[in-house]
Amino acid sequence: MFDTHCHLNFKRFKKNLDEVIKKSILSGVEYFVVPGTDIKTSKKAVEVASKRNNIYAAVGVHPHHVYKLKSKNKEETVDVVIDQVNELLRSDKVVAVGEVGLDKHIYVETVYKTYRVDNVFISLQKQVLIKQIKLAIEHSKSLILHNREAVDELLEVLNNNWTSQLSNKTVFHCCEPDKKLLEFAKQHSIFIGVDGDITYDKVKQDFIKSVPLNLLVLETDSPYLLPEPLRSKRLYPNTPANLNIVAKYIAKTLGEKLSYIQKQTLENGLRLFNLESYKG
Ligand SMILES: [Zn+2]
Numbered sequence: 001m002f003d004t005h006c007h008l009n010f011k012r013f014k015k016n017l018d019e020v021i022k023k024s025i026l027s028g029v030e031y032f033v034v035p036g037t038d039i040k041t042s043k044k045a046v047e048v049a050s051k052r053n054n055i056y057a058a059v060g061v062h063p064h065h066v067y068k069l070k071s072k073n074k075e076e077t078v079d080v081v082i083d084q085v086n087e088l089l090r091s092d093k094v095v096a097v098g099e100v101g102l103d104k105h106i107y108v109e110t111v112y113k114t115y116r117v118d119n120v121f122i123s124l125q126k127q128v129l130i131k132q133i134k135l136a137i138e139h140s141k142s143l144i145l146h147n148r149e150a151v152d153e154l155l156e157v158l159n160n161n162w163t164s165q166l167s168n169k170t171v172f173h174c175c176e177p178d179k180k181l182l183e184f185a186k187q188h189s190i191f192i193g194v195d196g197d198i199t200y201d202k203v204k205q206d207f208i209k210s211v212p213l214n215l216l217v218l219e220t221d222s223p224y225l226l227p228e229p230l231r232s233k234r235l236y237p238n239t240p241a242n243l244n245i246v247a248k249y250i251a252k253t254l255g256e257k258l259s260y261i262q263k264q265t266l267e268n269g270l271r272l273f274n275l276e277s278y279k280g
């Protein structure tokens with residue numbers, strides 16, 4: 001299987017990273033993509049991927065962390081940060097720009113004390129997203145898109161900045177169950193990322209029945225989105241070893257064989273990140 005989105009670069013895994021990876025491989029995960037959410041975690045993603053087989057990195061600034069750029073800190077203006085992403089894209093084993101996107105969710109827990117979602121912030125998010133989409137195109141990398149409660153704004157940005165080069169190379173990670181997103185994905189060959197919340201989110205369970213199998217990719221978003229029944233037992237953190245739970249749940253929901261879902265989503269993940277030649 002392919003865990004196309006796991007934050008093995010996060011502090012949560014600092015102490016036991018090798019053990020987490022080992023258990024995940026034993027559970028059947030063969031490939032991993034580790035996305036950054038700011039410069040620090042992007043660098044860490046590159047570091048995690050650099051020494052290990054079949055682990056790849058994505059680098060970029062997540063819309064939530066664009067908040068940092070809202071302050072007047074001269075060290076971290078938009079151009080400086082975009083330059084840093086640009087540099088990181090030259091690193092070995094970076095396969096994508098990500099995770100980048102738009103996010104209008106009002107987070108209860110955030111490191112930003114004054115966090116507020118207003119028009120100034122959303123337009124800054126758009127500016128940073130567009131620059132990062134351009135970097136993906138320039139470097140011929142894939143694109144991991146994060147969206148939360150900002151479907152219309154995201155589709156507007158994509159419509160204005162799309163090039164066919166991004167088709168088959170882009171994923172709506174942890175895709176919201178939205179018909180407009182799915183239509184756009186089908187028209188532009190964008191992959192749909194499915195996570196552990198499929199095991200308890202009724203709307204998502206209905207949604208995946210309408211997603212073409214050749215666009216489906218699996219992800220855990222570890223350490224987040226722990227699937228059931230582990231969630232009820234509070235067995236945090238989520239790890240890529242739980243990807244099989246997601247695969248099994250999808251197989252059951254779609255009435256398909258587990259082995260077929262595993263194989264198809266692995267092939268889709270390899271296509272998404274241009275890794276087909278690595279397949280043994
Ligand atoms: Zn995300």
Ligand SMILES: [Zn+2]
Nearest residue numbers: 005035099221
């Ligand atoms: Zn993520």
